[in-house]
Amino acid sequence: MDHIQxxxxxxxINLIHQLLIDQSCGACSVFLGTTRDNFEGKNVISLEYEAxxxxxxxxxxxxxxxxRVRWPSLKHIVIYHRLGIVPVSEVSVVIAASAPHRVAxxxxxxxxxxxxxxxxxxxxxxxxxxxxxxxxxxxxECPWPHKLVQIRVDDSELNRRVKCFLKRKRDEIxxxxxxxxxxxxxxxxxxxxxxxxxxxxxxxxxxxxVKQQQSKSHLKxxxxxxxxxxxxxPNYSSQLNKLTTAQHYKNDSFENSMLRNSRLRxxxxxxxxxxxxxxxxxxxxxxxxxxxxxxxxxxEYKYFIQFGTDLKRxxxxxxxxxxxxxxxxxxxxxxxxxxFGR
Amino acid sequence: MERDTSFVNINVLFFAKSRELAKxxxxxFTVKSVLIARNLLNQLIDRFNLNTISNNxxxxxxxxxxxxxxxxxxxxxxxxxxxxxxxxxx
Numbered sequence: 107m108d109h110i111q112x113x114x115x116x117x118x119i120n121l122i123h124q125l126l127i128d129q130s131c132g133a134c135s136v137f138l139g140t141t142r143d144n145f146e147g148k149n150v151i152s153l154e155y156e157a158x159x160x161x162x163x164x165x166x167x168x169x170x171x172x173x174r175v176r177w178p179s180l181k182h183i184v185i186y187h188r189l190g191i192v193p194v195s196e197v198s199v200v201i202a203a204s205a206p207h208r209v210a211x212x213x214x215x216x217x218x219x220x221x222x223x224x225x226x227x228x229x230x231x232x233x234x235x236x237x238x239x240x241x242x243x244x245x246x247e248c249p250w251p252h253k254l255v256q257i258r259v260d261d262s263e264l265n266r267r268v269k270c271f272l273k274r275k276r277d278e279i280x281x282x283x284x285x286x287x288x289x290x291x292x293x294x295x296x297x298x299x300x301x302x303x304x305x306x307x308x309x310x311x312x313x314x315x316v317k318q319q320q321s322k323s324h325l326k327x328x329x330x331x332x333x334x335x336x337x338x339x340p341n342y343s344s345q346l347n348k349l350t351t352a353q354h355y356k357n358d359s360f361e362n363s364m365l366r367n368s369r370l371r372x373x374x375x376x377x378x379x380x381x382x383x384x385x386x387x388x389x390x391x392x393x394x395x396x397x398x399x400x401x402x403x404x405x406e407y408k409y410f411i412q413f414g415t416d417l418k419r420x421x422x423x424x425x426x427x428x429x430x431x432x433x434x435x436x437x438x439x440x441x442x443x444x445x446f447g448r
Numbered sequence: 449m450e451r452d453t454s455f456v457n458i459n460v461l462f463f464a465k466s467r468e469l470a471k472x473x474x475x476x477f478t479v480k481s482v483l484i485a486r487n488l489l490n491q492l493i494d495r496f497n498l499n500t501i502s503n504n505x506x507x508x509x510x511x512x513x514x515x516x517x518x519x520x521x522x523x524x525x526x527x528x529x530x531x532x533x534x535x536x537x538x
Contacts, residue, residue, distance in 0.1 A: 158530055161530065164511050219538060229463060
């Protein structure tokens, strides 16, 4: 339960303790803020607290909600703040929490007092011995006004702080990396498994792990999800394609690769062959097929496109089988006709 | 779209130093129903003599902090605006 209150009377610590007791709790952490008799060397005669009561209670409620989200094991939370004049060394604020184990209790109380100092609308006025008008204080934790902060520490402390910050950021980045890398499977098979199974996953192998019974630390590997490695068959054709096309031209500029493609495209256009996407081998095959087709439908084609040197070489072999051109045949037939006609 | 330029009557609460300067803990104030928060703050500073602490104030609208003073706020009749100097609870 959350116990939140603003009160004008002296705070009774025993009463607070009564609010926190619970059979399931092994730890109870209590913070008492008490008024000091001095500030920067000046003697404080009295302290006075003022609050925007409705909003203060609302903000204190939000802090409780926040605590329960961050430390779900918390049982009871108490936030009491005294208002009005609080004599020196008396309790002005109580923040307490009870939980089964001490870590939650201690950490939540620590967090809560920082939160209270930074967002709950309560003001303190200190009246000093030598300055009876008094001064309204401002907490360091208060985020407004937005001022630049001067850090007055020596070099070694500054270096230590920077190192701590870097380490924290590094750890944070690592955590995010692991989180992104892990892919918790959303298999429906897992839904059938027993309730005691814990969905852990190892970042390196993407396997799902199960808590081994009767052991607090041992985990069994239930399933591995491995997308790379020797047992996975690679896509050979795409790999080959990459090798034949990209390898030699890796160092070439973009222009060169464009040029190579454009030559192929020119050939394709001339042969009336449609370009078959990126796969160079396929495109060459298509062009070869077209040439074969053309050769099959007009046999002279083969002889027309042969170069001069080839013809000379083939001449000795081809003398036995003579191929006649259609106009020569026409000439021959007309000659025969003339002969027989005579 | 027709912009609603009507005026509304709101309640303004003052605390701590702002209360001492304004010499009241509560006042009524008439203002446009739609305006930038910073504009409202400046009006309150001028009207209630808060110049000496003008840089340290933030506002709360119906018990919620106005996080960004450059945003537009919609006020209705009877809304509660609180002038909030730097806090010192705890």
